[in-house]
Amino acid sequence: MSFVPVVLWSDALVYLLVAAGIAAAIYVRRHEHLLLPWRRVGKSSVALVSLLVLSFFLLVGLLDTLHYRVVLKQGAYSPEVLSVFDRLAEPLRLHVEKTYSAPLAITLYAKESMLDSNGRVVRDYPRLKYAGVGIRDAAQRDADVARRVGTGALLGLLMGGLVIRMAKVQRRAVAISLLLISALFGVTLDLSLAYHVLGTDKVGQDVLYLSLKSIRTGLIIGSVTTLVTLPLALFLGVAAGYFRGWVDDVIQYIYTVLSSIPSVLLIAAAVLMMQVTMDTHPGWFDTAASRADLRLVFLSLILGMTSWTGLCRLLRGETLKLREMEYIQAAKSFGVSSMRILSRHIVPNVMHIILISLVMDFSSLVLAEAVLSYVGVGVDPSMVSFGTMINAARLEMAREPVVWWSLASAFGFMLTLVLAANLFADSVRDAFDPRLNRS
Amino acid sequence: MIAYLIRRMLYAVPILVGVNLLTFALFFVVNTPDDMARMQLGIKRVTPEAIRLWEQQKGYDKPLIFNRGASGTGKITETIFWQKSASMFWLDFGYSDDGRDISREIRTRMWPSLAIALPTFLTGLVFYISFALVMTLFRATLLDAAGVALCVVLMSISGLFYIIGGQFLISKLWHLVPISGFSGGIQGFRFVVLPVLIGVISGIGSSSRWYRTIFLEEMGKDYVRTARAKGLSEIGVLFTHVLKNAMIPILTGVVVVIPLLFMGSLLTESFFGIPGLGSYTIDAINAQDFSIVRAMVFLGSLLYIAGLMLTDVSYTMVDPRVRLS
Numbered sequence: 179m180s181f182v183p184v185v186l187w188s189d190a191l192v193y194l195l196v197a198a199g200i201a202a203a204i205y206v207r208r209h210e211h212l213l214l215p216w217r218r219v220g221k222s223s224v225a226l227v228s229l230l231v232l233s234f235f236l237l238v239g240l241l242d243t244l245h246y247r248v249v250l251k252q253g254a255y256s257p258e259v260l261s262v263f264d265r266l267a268e269p270l271r272l273h274v275e276k277t278y279s280a281p282l283a284i285t286l287y288a289k290e291s292m293l294d295s296n297g298r299v300v301r302d303y304p305r306l307k308y309a310g311v312g313i314r315d316a317a318q319r320d321a322d323v324a325r326r327v328g329t330g331a332l333l334g335l336l337m338g339g340l341v342i343r344m345a346k347v348q349r350r351a352v353a354i355s356l357l358l359i360s361a362l363f364g365v366t367l368d369l370s371l372a373y374h375v376l377g378t379d380k381v382g383q384d385v386l387y388l389s390l391k392s393i394r395t396g397l398i399i400g401s402v403t404t405l406v407t408l409p410l411a412l413f414l415g416v417a418a419g420y421f422r423g424w425v426d427d428v429i430q431y432i433y434t435v436l437s438s439i440p441s442v443l444l445i446a447a448a449v450l451m452m453q454v455t456m457d458t459h460p461g462w463f464d465t466a467a468s469r470a471d472l473r474l475v476f477l478s479l480i481l482g483m484t485s486w487t488g489l490c491r492l493l494r495g496e497t498l499k500l501r502e503m504e505y506i507q508a509a510k511s512f513g514v515s516s517m518r519i520l521s522r523h524i525v526p527n528v529m530h531i532i533l534i535s536l537v538m539d540f541s542s543l544v545l546a547e548a549v550l551s552y553v554g555v556g557v558d559p560s561m562v563s564f565g566t567m568i569n570a571a572r573l574e575m576a577r578e579p580v581v582w583w584s585l586a587s588a589f590g591f592m593l594t595l596v597l598a599a600n601l602f603a604d605s606v607r608d609a610f611d612p613r614l615n616r617s
Numbered sequence: 618m619i620a621y622l623i624r625r626m627l628y629a630v631p632i633l634v635g636v637n638l639l640t641f642a643l644f645f646v647v648n649t650p651d652d653m654a655r656m657q658l659g660i661k662r663v664t665p666e667a668i669r670l671w672e673q674q675k676g677y678d679k680p681l682i683f684n685r686g687a688s689g690t691g692k693i694t695e696t697i698f699w700q701k702s703a704s705m706f707w708l709d710f711g712y713s714d715d716g717r718d719i720s721r722e723i724r725t726r727m728w729p730s731l732a733i734a735l736p737t738f739l740t741g742l743v744f745y746i747s748f749a750l751v752m753t754l755f756r757a758t759l760l761d762a763a764g765v766a767l768c769v770v771l772m773s774i775s776g777l778f779y780i781i782g783g784q785f786l787i788s789k790l791w792h793l794v795p796i797s798g799f800s801g802g803i804q805g806f807r808f809v810v811l812p813v814l815i816g817v818i819s820g821i822g823s824s825s826r827w828y829r830t831i832f833l834e835e836m837g838k839d840y841v842r843t844a845r846a847k848g849l850s851e852i853g854v855l856f857t858h859v860l861k862n863a864m865i866p867i868l869t870g871v872v873v874v875i876p877l878l879f880m881g882s883l884l885t886e887s888f889f890g891i892p893g894l895g896s897y898t899i900d901a902i903n904a905q906d907f908s909i910v911r912a913m914v915f916l917g918s919l920l921y922i923a924g925l926m927l928t929d930v931s932y933t934m935v936d937p938r939v940r941l942s
Contacts, residue, residue: 435635440917442883446902447643447910454648454656541773548775553883554903568777575785589778597773604769 184245184259186471188478191402192243215530218609223351225605230355231598235393238263242394245467259467263394267387270370273308275382278574281583282373284310284319309373326368334364377583379570388562389587395563396595399478399547400540406482407539411489412532416524418490419497420516429494433487441484442553448480449555470558477550477557481543489535496528530610537603541596548592564592618933621941622926629922633706636918640911641702650677650697653907657714675714675908676700701908710912714904719912722897729799730881730893732809737816737885738878741824742871744817746860749828753836754855765826772822779819780888787811797890812889816882831866835859864935872928876920880913 185193206212219225242263248256264271278287285303294300313319338360347353366386369375376385418429436444456462456473463469500506501524509519544564550556551565552572559566571584654668654677672678679697680686687695694700701711710719752764788796794807835841836859844854881895890896894913901909932939 431631431635435632435639435918438632438918438921439636439639439914440877440880440921443898443910443914443917446898447640447914450902450905450907450910451643451647453905454652457656458648458652545775548777549884552777553887553899564775568775568781572781575781575789580785585781589775592775593773593778596775597770600769600773 180249181246182249182255184247186245186259186468187475188398188402188471189243189245191405191475191478192240192398195401195405196240215609219605222605222608223349224601225609226349226352227355228598228601228605230352230359231594232602234359235397235595235598238390239394239397241266242391257465259465263390267390269308270384270387273374273384275306275308275374275378276304277378277380277382278581279306279309279374279378279382281375281377281385282309282319282323282369283377284313284316284373287579287581306374311372322372323369326372327365330365330368331361332364333368334361337364376587379584380574385584385587388567388584389591391562392564392567392588392591393595395474395557395561396544396547396592398474399481399557400543400599402475402478403482403485403539403543404536406479407486407489408532408536410482411486411493412525412528414486415490415493416497416520416528419494420501420520420524426494429490433490436484437487442550444484445480445550446553446555448483449477449550452476452480466560470561473558474561481546485539485543489532492531492535493528496531497524500524500527530612534603534607534610537599537606541599541603544592544596544599548588564588618930618941622930625926625929629926632922633915633919636915637702637705640914641698644907644911645681645697645701650675653677657905676711702911705912705915710915711908713901713909714906719909723894723912723916726892726894726897727879727881728893729891730886730895731879732799732805733812733816733885733889733891733893734878734881736809736813737882738874740813741817741820745821745824746828746867748821748825749832750855750860752825752829753832753859754851756833756836765829768822768826768829770822771818772826774819774822776819776884779815780884783811783815783818784888787814797888799889799891808889808891812885812891816885827870828863828867831863832859835863838862861935865932868928868931868935872931873921873924875927876923877917879920880917 206216242261244262245259246261247259250256276286279285280287283306285305288303289301290304291299291301292304310319310322313322335357338357341347341360342353342356347356366375370384370386374384374386376389379385379388414429414433418426452473456469456476463472506519506523509523514522547556547563548565548568551563552569556565557563567584567588571581571588574581574584650672651668654671655663658667658671669678677697679695679700682696682698684692684695704711708720710723713719713722748764752761755761755764784796787793788811794811797808799805799808832855840858840862841854844858845851849857879894880898881891881893883895883899885891886893886895887899897909898913900906901913929941933941
């Protein structure tokens with residue numbers, strides 16, 4: 179099977195972010211004074227554990243970013259854009275049932291009329307096509323699940339132990355959480371080979387697969403937004419604080435106008451207009467995936483355009499303070515050019531504010547995506563995200579008996595991601611904030 | 618102070634002009650009325666006549682900024698900008714797509730919004746500050762750590778979860794109050810309880826933690842040490858000195874949102890079926906009724922600027938050193 183790689187817009191931006199991240203990491207590693215606050219982050223067990231959880235999410239997100247299209251016969255491409263993650267999770271993706279089924283169930287969730295072996299019509303729960311094949315009844319299912327949990331956990335623990343030995347992990351909290359995560363991974367993997375671990379949704383798709391796919395959308399919303407926020411806030415904030423005068427007035431005017439509009443309304447207005455533009459230009463996208471993807475990128479850009487004002491104000495204030503410092507005054511009296519003062523003396527000294535604000539914003543952006551999708555100005559309805567999952571599952575709560583697993587998985591995954599991001603952000607802030615006393 | 622307020626109002630004008638220009642650019646320049654008509658009437662099968670008729674009905678059949686055909690002041694006023702955008706300055710929001718007067722809708726719909734938002738705001742304020750004070754009182758103990766941990770977990774949960782979970786638990790399982798709906802007067806109370814409760818709970822995490830940070834910062838100041846040296850009890854220090862001195866940062870964050878309470882909350886109102894401005898906005902977004910969204914954007918920034926002015930006034934009330942002149 180041959181394939182061609184596909185780079186969607188969001189993929190390109192993610193690659194850009196990853197490259198920037200790696201470059202920054204290399205730069206920081208070479209400079210001891212930049213490394214120091216990161217060492218403080220490394221001392222906190224909470225930070226390391228949350229980083230571990232985050233890196234699991236990041237791994238799934240990155241695997242889901244490597245897109246490709248399968249080459250069919252005669253040099254034609256399949257219209258479906260797949261990712262490496264889709265390939266790895268192929269059983270999950272392709273095992274589509276008829277409709278709802280509960281987690282680890284072997285039958286559908288509602289009774290249907292069927293013909294039994296004697297040709298009579300009976301009402302019973304139909305068996306699932308792909309879950310619990312060869313299992314006869316619930317008791318046998320329980321035994322099989324217990325066996326799989328056992329072997330999965332054992333394999334996971336072995337793998338985790340191996341990683342701990344290889345990477346020489348010394349912190350106990352990290353080692354324990356690594357073992358827990360790998361055990362959980364092993365159990366889920368082993369169970370998902372034979373069951374729908376988190377059930378299936380209305381159209382029979384595996385909820386675990388959907389939840390894992392949602393991770394990428396959340397990560398992109400949280401990180402690509404940075405690409406807009408960062409340059410705007412940095413250039414405008416530093417320029418306003420350093421040059422003062424009319425530059426300051428103009429920049430202050432722009433961000434006061436933007437921030438005086440309630441953000442949800444501004445986002446809604448911008449997204450509505452984006453929808454009109456995309457509907458009137460259908461020629462911009464060749465596949466449904468690229469259309470949904472472009473909408474995601476635009477959404478991130480719009481979120482960035484509306485959220486840079488806070489950081490800009492902070493940076494302006496800090497620059498106002500810095501420009502009166504003696505070392506800047508000294509540089510000025512030596513005749514150092516403004517550009518050089520800005521790039522050598524001011525920007526490096528406001529970096530900690532940028533870093534803190536970016537990591538703090540990440541989690542709120544992930545949460546905002548769900549709300550915006552509910553309001554109807556979020557990602558494309560065809561794109562898998564926490565917001566669209568919640569939106570689709572919201573009305574299922576009114577069913578009797580209640581279908582809870584789609585909502586529970588979406589909220590569960592989102593909570594894990596956001597909690598880990600929040601805890602990590604707190605540690606970063608504690609390590610970088612110069613206002614905190616440290617001995 | 619009157620002079621100060623008048624000056625502030627004059628400062629507000631250029632900002633509102635900016636907001637107005639921005640919405641005008643967003644709604645009419647990025648996409649022409651033609652695009653919008655095509656969108657509303659369906660993309661594929663649409664005749665030029667149908668578009669022209671739609672524009673005529675909505676009043677979009679005029680030039681954008683300058684009308685050469687008209688005479689006198691009509692050159693300016695007979696334009697989309699003047700009639701659809703600048704008119705918002707005299708609070709004339711025009712008509713929605715279903716032909717209703719938007720200003721009238723706003724006047725009737727702001728009261729249900731306020732009925733939910735005001736109790737949520739007041740209860741929340743009292744509760745968050747009390748919780749933060751308790752955490753500050755027991756700072757650096759296990760209780761404080763548990764409180765902070767609880768806050769971090771609570772603020773990591775999606776707002777949608779609080780609403781869906783609360784509706785499910787309290788209305789569907791326990792049948793304590795109706796799931797959604799609204800009515801005026803005393804019997805409206807049972808409709809208000811749940812949205813208010815959920816609104817308060819969903820804010821605990823971030824708000825209490827924020828107040829705790831403010832209080833802790835005040836606790837480290839010299840006057841607190843002096844008060845303790847005087848022999849004041851810890852509770853006395855906290856309530857008489859720290860709370861008062863923390864008023865300025867608290868007001869900064871709190872007073873701004875008071876005028877915005879009229880706008881209601883998008884999520885709460887749409888989930889609980891409350892006929893307020895929040896659900897009005899959501900319905901408008903879903904129906905792609907651009908005139909309502911435009912009106913809400915302008916109204917929102919108007920109220921935000923009013924909130925900023927109110928904040929300044931409130932400073933003078935809690936801090937005699939602040940004088941507005």
